[in-house]
Amino acid sequence: MATGEDDLARVARMLAELAPGPVDLTGRLFAQWCTVGSPVGEVYVASTDRGVCYLRTGESVGGDDQRFLEQLRDRLGRPARRAARPPAGVAPALRSGRPGRLPLDLRGLSDFERAVLEATARIPVGETRPYRWVAERIARPTAVRAVASALGRNPVPLLIPCHRVTRANGDIGGYVFGGQVKERLLRLEDVNVDEVNDLAGEHVYFLGSDTTNIVCFPTCHHARRITEPHRQGFRTIAQARRAGYRPCKHCKPAELAA
Template structure:
């Protein structure tokens, strides 16, 4: 039997809800309420979470990091005003596409490094100085940032890079030429180096 209550409680269709979501994204951006916008894109190294504040790209996360957990952390550390709002990430997504297609060697994006601090942030600021297709050892990066004894701290800074791929921590290897660790896993690190060597 079709009861009045069933009709009143009938679920909204997905199309209506996604249209309302897009309106919400637009209003939130217009009213300055969208502290963090994010989207998820496909890439040769798996699904990548891209998140940006009004200042710039604040986080790139591999699927292996757990996107839900990454967003929870952003909510605690930056702001819970977070929406899936792909528009703010359009340029980032396009530049990543070009990079993975071998048509882009540097990223031209405003970055927001507010998820890292101190020495780690200093290292991350210097990483883009390692050019496309080149590699450095952890020790060489320690020297690059003017602290040659901080080899382990450089390793930590690379491992906690909030912007992998865009800030090229994958270009930092062990002194013996082996890969070393990587936030996206050894396979992703090898794939990026292989791409850049082509």
């Protein structure tokens, strides 16, 4: 019987050999965080192995590391550890307002939210678009409010420039870090905030040039090159079309015909 027992022990030992080689999951599970400078002061940035996943201004968490970490854990359901430096490319992206190919980790968002953020990411520095424009770009023209709340849940503000989405009536609209920060960001990008306001006061939401017969959003860099004598204001794109204008191919105000 002794041989039998030994044999069994040997079979058991052979089973233990089925164990795989070592694996290290820590890098996949933990987010890394640190602070980095931005146009609106220090910001907290967190990233995973896939890219930047969370950003908050120091101001919004009262400069309190623990408050940031609590928000991060609530939002991502992930533990975090401190990193020595931010992921490559974050500092220049924040400085320039152009994230370019900076990898972002947007897991945990719905398809709709991700689509909203992807459309928003294409708005150039120094320009703004209405919420409805974003809704049109993702083929959900009536989901304007849903677009606004998706932008409110943007996990990586500044990097995905949700501050560049404003209200169609010229109002600056809401922002995760408050309207004042939004306005500060837009002015830092040299958006013609005051001009847009003045135009809205006269119910002008689009600008055209009578030399090119092209109509734009007032913040479009083509609109801003139109000299005073050639500038034509419009309330709607339909009105501009009737006057013989075509929508700009850069800022694409086309769908907003109402």
